[in-house]
Amino acid sequence: MASVTMTVNGKSVSGEVEGRTLLSDFLRNDLHLTGTHVGCDTSQCGACVIHVNGAAVKACTMFAVEADGTDVATIEGQANADGSLNVIQQAFQDHHGLQCGFCTPGMVMSAAALLKENPTPTEREVREYLEGNICRCTGYHNIVKAIMAASGQDVSAIAAE
Amino acid sequence: MPKDGGIGASTTRREDVRFLTGKGKYTADINVFGQAAAIFVRSTVANGVIKSIDTSAAESMPGVLAVFTGEDFVDVGGNPAGWLINSRDGEPMKEPKRPVLAHGKVRHVGDAYAAVIAETEQQARDAAEEIIADIEELPAVINMADALAGDNYVHDEIGTNQCFDWGWIEDNRAATDEAIKNAPHVTTLELVNNRLVPNAMEPRASIGTYDAAGDSYLLQTTSQNPHLTRLLISAFVLGIPENKLTVIAPDVGGGFGSKIYHYGEEALVLAASKKVGRPVKWVADRTESFLSDAHGRDHVTKIELACEKDGTFIAFRSETLANVGAYLSNFSTATPTFLHGTLMAGNYTVPNVYVNVKTVFTNTAPVDAYRGAGRPEATYSIERVIDMAARELGMDPVELRRKNFIKRDQFPFTSAAGLEYDSGDYDALMDKMEAIVDRKAFEERRKASEAKGKLRGLGINAYVEACGIAPSNLVGVLGSRVGLYDAATVRVNATGNLSVMVGAHSHGQGHETVFPQIVADMLGIDPASVDIVHGDTSKIPFGMGTYGSRSLAVCGSAMVRATEKIIAKAKKIAAHMLEASADDVDFAEGQFTVKGTDKSVSFGEVALKAYIPHNYPLEDIEPGLEETAFYDPANFTYPSGAYACEVEVDPETGKVTIERFTACDDFGNVMNPMIVSGQVHGGVVQGIGQALLENTTYDENGQLLSASYMDYVMPRADDLPFIAVSHDGGTPCTHNPLGAKGCGEGGAIGSPPTVVNAVIDALQSGGKNVTHIDMPLTPARVWAAMNNA
Numbered sequence: 001m002a003s004v005t006m007t008v009n010g011k012s013v014s015g016e017v018e019g020r021t022l023l024s025d026f027l028r029n030d031l032h033l034t035g036t037h038v039g040c041d042t043s044q045c046g047a048c049v050i051h052v053n054g055a056a057v058k059a060c061t062m063f064a065v066e067a068d069g070t071d072v073a074t075i076e077g078q079a080n081a082d083g084s085l086n087v088i089q090q091a092f093q094d095h096h097g098l099q100c101g102f103c104t105p106g107m108v109m110s111a112a113a114l115l116k117e118n119p120t121p122t123e124r125e126v127r128e129y130l131e132g133n134i135c136r137c138t139g140y141h142n143i144v145k146a147i148m149a150a151s152g153q154d155v156s157a158i159a160a161e
Numbered sequence: 162m163p164k165d166g167g168i169g170a171s172t173t174r175r176e177d178v179r180f181l182t183g184k185g186k187y188t189a190d191i192n193v194f195g196q197a198a199a200i201f202v203r204s205t206v207a208n209g210v211i212k213s214i215d216t217s218a219a220e221s222m223p224g225v226l227a228v229f230t231g232e233d234f235v236d237v238g239g240n241p242a243g244w245l246i247n248s249r250d251g252e253p254m255k256e257p258k259r260p261v262l263a264h265g266k267v268r269h270v271g272d273a274y275a276a277v278i279a280e281t282e283q284q285a286r287d288a289a290e291e292i293i294a295d296i297e298e299l300p301a302v303i304n305m306a307d308a309l310a311g312d313n314y315v316h317d318e319i320g321t322n323q324c325f326d327w328g329w330i331e332d333n334r335a336a337t338d339e340a341i342k343n344a345p346h347v348t349t350l351e352l353v354n355n356r357l358v359p360n361a362m363e364p365r366a367s368i369g370t371y372d373a374a375g376d377s378y379l380l381q382t383t384s385q386n387p388h389l390t391r392l393l394i395s396a397f398v399l400g401i402p403e404n405k406l407t408v409i410a411p412d413v414g415g416g417f418g419s420k421i422y423h424y425g426e427e428a429l430v431l432a433a434s435k436k437v438g439r440p441v442k443w444v445a446d447r448t449e450s451f452l453s454d455a456h457g458r459d460h461v462t463k464i465e466l467a468c469e470k471d472g473t474f475i476a477f478r479s480e481t482l483a484n485v486g487a488y489l490s491n492f493s494t495a496t497p498t499f500l501h502g503t504l505m506a507g508n509y510t511v512p513n514v515y516v517n518v519k520t521v522f523t524n525t526a527p528v529d530a531y532r533g534a535g536r537p538e539a540t541y542s543i544e545r546v547i548d549m550a551a552r553e554l555g556m557d558p559v560e561l562r563r564k565n566f567i568k569r570d571q572f573p574f575t576s577a578a579g580l581e582y583d584s585g586d587y588d589a590l591m592d593k594m595e596a597i598v599d600r601k602a603f604e605e606r607r608k609a610s611e612a613k614g615k616l617r618g619l620g621i622n623a624y625v626e627a628c629g630i631a632p633s634n635l636v637g638v639l640g641s642r643v644g645l646y647d648a649a650t651v652r653v654n655a656t657g658n659l660s661v662m663v664g665a666h667s668h669g670q671g672h673e674t675v676f677p678q679i680v681a682d683m684l685g686i687d688p689a690s691v692d693i694v695h696g697d698t699s700k701i702p703f704g705m706g707t708y709g710s711r712s713l714a715v716c717g718s719a720m721v722r723a724t725e726k727i728i729a730k731a732k733k734i735a736a737h738m739l740e741a742s743a744d745d746v747d748f749a750e751g752q753f754t755v756k757g758t759d760k761s762v763s764f765g766e767v768a769l770k771a772y773i774p775h776n777y778p779l780e781d782i783e784p785g786l787e788e789t790a791f792y793d794p795a796n797f798t799y800p801s802g803a804y805a806c807e808v809e810v811d812p813e814t815g816k817v818t819i820e821r822f823t824a825c826d827d828f829g830n831v832m833n834p835m836i837v838s839g840q841v842h843g844g845v846v847q848g849i850g851q852a853l854l855e856n857t858t859y860d861e862n863g864q865l866l867s868a869s870y871m872d873y874v875m876p877r878a879d880d881l882p883f884i885a886v887s888h889d890g891g892t893p894c895t896h897n898p899l900g901a902k903g904c905g906e907g908g909a910i911g912s913p914p915t916v917v918n919a920v921i922d923a924l925q926s927g928g929k930n931v932t933h934i935d936m937p938l939t940p941a942r943v944w945a946a947m948n949n950a
Contacts, residue, residue, distance in 0.1 A: 018283070034190035035183015037414070039362045040447035044870030047362060075183035089181040093173050096839045100669030101180025102362040102414025108181060123883075130878035134870065136362050136415050137669045139846030139908075140878040142839060158883055 004068040008033070009077025017064040023057075024048045026064035027074060035075035035105045039134070046133030049106035049113075050074045056113035058132070075105035078112070088112055088150045095155070097146035099137030106133050111147045120151050166689075167682030168899075171835035174674040176667070185412045188366040188383050189444045196368065197226055199430055199443040200285035202275035202292050203452060204267035207301035207524035207863020208315070211265060211274060215293040219277055222291055224284030226437040229276045229429065231264030238397045240423055242489040245640040246325050246498050246520075254325035254520075257316035259488040261398065261425040261432070267296060268315055268487035269524050270865055271452025273425060278433050278441055301524040301863035305461060305482040308521050315487055315522040324485055324494065324520040329502035330579055337515035340476040344467030348550040353935040354538045356459035356484065356857040357850075358873060359531045361668075363414025364445040365454065369430030373438070377405040378431050384410040384696075385420045385666050386706025389643070391698050393423040393491070399431060406431075410696040413668035417847070418530040419454045420668070421708045422491040426453075451868040456857055457531020459484040460497065464542040466550050467513075474565045476513035477505055477577075479542055483520045483528075490529035494520065499639050500535030500627070500709075506576035507543040508587045508625045508801060509565040514577040524863045530708065532847055532909040536626040544622045544914035548921065549932055558918070559595065562623050563588060573895070580627055582799045584892040585827060587623055594621070594803035594825040597885055606807065606820075607926065615809040617820070618923025622804045622915040628903040629714030629798035629894070646793035647716035648702045651680065651723040653731075653786035655772035657765030658690040661723075664704015665716035666696045670905065671836045672712060676720060678832060679899070683724045684764055685751030702789050710903030713832065714798050714894065721898045722790035731767045731786060737778050738762050738770060798894045798902040802826040804845075804915040810923045815944030817853055817920055822884045824911065827891040829902035837904045838886045844908020845884050850876040851909075852916035856937050874937075 005014040008031060015030045027033045027050070036059055039047035048059040051073040080086050085093060088111050098104040107130070114121060114129045121129065126144045135143060149155045166172050179185050216228040239258035246254045263274040275292050279285035302308045302315055308322040315322055328334060341347055367382040378401055384390050387408040395403040413420060426443055433441040445453070461482045467475040483497035502516035551558040566587040567574045575581045603619050610617035630636075633644035650662040661680055667673055677691035694700050704716065728748055735753035736743040745756050754761040770777065771786040807821040824841050831837050854874040858866040867873040893900030913936060920938050924931040924947060931946045 020283075028190075029192075032192075033183065034187075035185070037187070037363070038189070039364065039414075040870050042447070042869045042871050045362060045447070075181075079182050085178065085181060092181055093177040096174065096835050098177055098180055099671070099839060099843065100362065100415040101176070101185050101412065102187065104180050105183050124879075127879040127881070134362065134875050134877065136360055136417065136847070136875070137843045138839060139842035139844075139876075139884060140881055141842040141846075141884050144878060144883070 002065050004064050006067050006070050006072055008072045009074060019063065019065060021064045022060050023062040023064045023067050024059035027059060033074050033076050037102055037105060039102065044134065046106040046110060047103050049109040049133065051109060051113065056110055075108060078108060088115070091146040091150035095142050095146040095149055097138065097142045103133060103135045107135065107143055111150065114147065115151055120153060123148065164682055167678055168832055170678060171833055172674055172678055172688070174671050176671070176673045187363055187412045187414055188368060188381055191368060191381055191411065193368060193370060193440040196440040196442045197278050197280060197437055198282035198285045199433060199441050200277050200282065200289045201273040201426065202277070202289050204263065204270055204272040204274060204296065206267065206296060206298045207270050208299040209267050209296040210299065211263065211267060212295040212297055214275060216275065218291040218293065219288040222284065222288035224280035225277060225288045226280070227278040227433060228292070229262060229433065231260060231262040231274055234261040235264055237261065237399055240393065240425065241397045242494050243491045243642050244495040245642060246327055246494045248325045249328040249331055254494060255319040255321065256489060257319055261428045269526050270863055271526060272487065273453070276429050276433065278437055303523055303525065303859050303861055303863050305484055305521040305523060308523050309519065315524055322522045324489070324522060327498050327518045329498070329516040333513060334515045337476050337478050337513040340513045341465060341467040341478055344475050345470050346468050346554065348466045348546055348553055349463065350546045350549055350933060351463045352542065352545060352933065354458045354460040354462065354541055355851060355855070355936045356528070357457045357531055357855050358451055358857055359417040359419035359454060359457055360875060361415030361417055361419055364447055364450045365420065365424065365426065366444040367427045367430045368440055368442045369434040370440040371431065371434040380406065380408045380427055380431055382408065382410060382427050383413050383420050384408065385413065385416040385668060385708055387666065387696055387698050388664060388704045389706055390423045390427060394428060394431070398428045401431070407699040410666055413666065416668050417532045418457060418534060418708060421706060422455055422529060447870065448868050451873065452865060453526060455490045455527050455529035456486065457528065458538060459528050460538050462542050464546045466546045468550060472554055472556050472561045472564050474509055474511035477511055477543065478515050479505060479517070481518045483518055484523055484525065485520045486523060486525045486527035488527050490527040493527060493529040495641070496530045496535045501539050503578050503580050504536050504539035504625070504627060505543065506578040507540070508567060508623045510567050511565065512577055525859055532844060533906045534709065536906065537910045537913060540624045540910050541914045544624070545917060548918045558621055559591060563591060581796060582625065583796055583895040585625065585799060585801045586892050587801060590801060590803035590825045590827055591623065593887055594805050594823055597823045597825065597887065598805045610809050616812055616923040616927040618808050618810065618919040618921065618926060620806045620915045620917065620919025620922055622911055622918060623802070624911040625799055625801040626906060626910050627797035627799060628710035628906060629794055630709030630711045631797055632795060633793050643705065644793065645705055646791050647705050647719050648789065648791045649716060649720035649723045650702050650787065650789040651720065651727050653727060653768045655769055657768045660692055660694055661720060662694045662701040663716050663720060664701055664706070665712035666707045668707065670707065670712060671833065675833045675836060676717065679717060680720065680724050683721070685749065686764055710905040713899065713901045714897055714903045715792060715794055717899055717901065718794070718897045719790045719792035722792055723788045726788035726790060727786060730782065730788065731764065733782055734767050734770055735762050738767065795896040798829065800826060800828050800902040800904065800907045802907050802911045804911040806915040806919040808916065808919040808923055810920060810943060812927060812947065815940035815947060817938055817943060819849060819882055819916070821882060824884060824886050824908060826888045826904065826907050828888050828904040828907065829891050829894040830900035831888055831891065832901065834888070837888055840904045841886045841888065841908045842884050844906060845912045846876050846881060847909045848912025849881065849916055852913045852936050853938050854880065
């Protein structure tokens with residue numbers, strides 16, 4: 001067992017983990033932050049995307065010990081200080097960018113990383129950035145639309161509803 | 162115009178807030194005090210005799226509480242098939258037992274034969290590695306034709322690999338054969354409807370908790386259908402009395418059919434909890450999901466279309482082999498029969514239809530309903546062969562379809578496959594689709610593609626499906642062992658807000674938002690004062706779950722009926738309060754008013770009176786304001802659509818890109834257009850996935866080669882364009898109170914042939930004589946077709 005300490009959503013946390021404990025399992029099982037979902041075993045689905053030191057990371061590809069000393073952000077820390085949805089979350093609700101909700105935390109975290117890198121992405125840029133996030137419900141239509149809307153672009157001309 | 166937040170309003174979803182903030186509660190997110198973990202040990206061979214299983218080393222591993230094998234379940238029941246299908250000769254289908262854990266033989270890779278319960282998941286996993294099973298591998302039966310020809314049986318005790326040989330409609334067989342024999346033109350197509358894995362993003366998970374004090378059980382599980390799961394466990398598998406078993410399906414991360422069914426893991430965690438005296442939790446990993454979730458489709462079909470020289474359809478005839486895998490999953494026998502054969506007249510006035518389906522056991526995972534379930538297979542066969550016939554006859558594919566469409570004034574129309582379509586307007590859908598697509602400008606777009614060195618094709622399609630499943634009397638005659646009604650309880654609380662308990666389960670469909678829209682609209686109150694309770698058998702009267710696009714058409718109708726009862730009772734209470742006769746009281750906009758006066762009371766005042774019945778006619782009216790309704794539909798509902806797809810094909814590589822996709826659907830009356838559009842987007846993309854990307858591949862030994870997202874190609878955002886969707890102005894369903902037909906499956910039903918028709922059109926435009934390619938149309942397959950043609 002090893003001791004780890006990290007900052008998660010602005011709070012310092014620590015725990016004892018096995019060498020094989022994945023960061024996703026540490027977040028879910030030790031910190032009870034179950035918004036980070038696990039949808040595959042091969043780092044393909046992206047339901048577990050979080051931010052580590054500001055970069056989008058699949059939490060299932062990192063051991064908890066590797067995150068020692070880092071600054072971690074998860075879906076639970078994304079809302080505004082008053083508890084209201086942030087701009088990206090609100091755009092997902094406004095544009096019906098989620099259905100079952102399982103991929104949603106990863107989508108929101110990926111979208112946040114994209115918009116930090118590229119504040120007004122084109123449709124193609126959004127689609128390519130989301131290559132590592134699988135959604136089975138929405139056909140991505142409203143996810144792409146929501147992310148473009150969150151970036152301040154006018155999405156009213158996008159295909160009929 | 163819809164009322165504020167009422168029927169027809171694109172209200173944003175209230176459930177989104179918890180999902181967007183990480184507060185959703187899926188089964189894997191639930192941890193119960195004292196829980197232990199279960200890990201299943203699964204067969205690595207497709208067919209084998211279990212000689213022995215040595216669990217002693219595993220049992221002595223750290224943290225291990227118990228080890229189970231098939232021996233532990235020989236005295237309990239099996240997981241049954243929900244529909245009894247008879248063969249053409251009247252023989253009932255073959256129904257081998259499907260045990261909780263494999264016993265005697267393993268029958269597919271992933272077939273669980275043991276389970277380890279330990280303090281932690283890691284300890285259970287470590288111990289599972291120490292189970293020593295002596296399994297004598299036998300040759301696997303994978304290909305359906307081989308399975309029928311040989312004498313290597315998946316289930317030795319039934320002495321055949323054929324489950325049944327079904328004809329629909331058997332009495333029409335001779336006439337159809339005769340019509341085809343004498344027809345001036347017959348188009349024949351042999352095709353494969355590729356095997357898919359539903360792939361809900363949330364893997365299956367279950368927590369079993371036995372309470373010794375009450376001798377009762379709780380199962381928290383990933384289900385579309387918690388009441389059916391309870392019924393199956395109680396009546397067939399473990400014999401736990403229904404009143405001693407609660408099944409809760411909390412937030413569920415998608416289903417698409419795969420979570421309709423009861424699976425052995427659910428029975429195991431309940432039995433294990435009783436044995437170890439602790440709650441037992443199991444969460445599948447993705448590979449396990451690929452190996453053990455029910456798969457979909459997997460038909461091999463020969464379809465013939467006979468027509469006059471002018472294109473008038475004379476007959477459809479099809480022969481299909483349908484794979485059911487190694488065991489019968491709960492609806493696996495209904496999917497290739499009554500959800501498929503009955504739709505084989507399509508949108509057309511064709512007078513003769515005959516369908517033959519042989520279902521086949523193989524050493525593969527069970528196959529059952531996946532989004533659309535039988536209807537995508539029917540639509541694909543029909544709409545591909547029509548396109549081929551149009552080409553052979555030199556006719557425009559739209560005109561050929563229009564020539565044979567059932568016309569608006571012909572409804573209700575009984576098709577040659579035996580269903581009575583209640584309403585529809587297929588020409589209007591085609592008109593709308595052609596207007597959105599702007600076919601006249603297509604040639605310009607084709608030229609632009611050709612200038613880039615690409616081939617461009619336009620594919621079109623029409624579909625009709627039968628959903629809103631289903632009238633119990635009818636399905637009972639057809640072999641269903643359950644009724645397919647649904648139920649709702651509307652509880653008006655004393656302070657005027659409402660809890661509505663519904664049998665349908667929401668796992669992405671948005672019931673928590675849409676169902677309150679309907680109740681609030683009927684009662685003239687704020688939708689925010691209505692909450693839905695779903696997914697808990699201890700709180701809900703009964704339910705048959707969510708599948709077959711049935712939630713709104715069936716459960717929503719039950720909810721309407723219960724709300725009507727509420728209004729009727731509330732009117733009597735209001736009449737007493739207003740000192741009037743109930744016949745003289747009108748109800749509108751949340752107010753009860755004496756006709757022709759300004760005397761009125763609000764709905765909220767009536768609710769309070771019902772619970773504080775002072776000065777109340779107790780001799781005539783009971784206190785309280787709560788009503789339950791069960792609703793059994795009079796018929797299926799019949800959504801329909803006209804779809805178009807434009808593709809570009811790179812002749813150098815065979816790669817297909819979707820350039821445009823248009824979906825015009827008739828879902829009847831639409832409650833929330835935003836949510837309906839979302840359902841279409843998702844369905845269409847699953848269909849595009851089937852057409853271009855997804856395939857479930859077993860090798861000849863029964864190893865699943867496509868058991869991860871590295872190998873099974875899911876549609877990604879960059880594979881797709883925006884989808885143009887239109888569903889306004891539909892023809893209402895004539896037999897349910899909402900006029901709603903259901904929108905969950907149309908997209909997945911209508912899209913695969915549209916895409917394939919477009920690719921064939923593109924190749925033909927490039928001078929390639931390619932008339933058919935089997936799905937998925939991967940670059941390798943398209944390139945090979947182009948270069949061998």
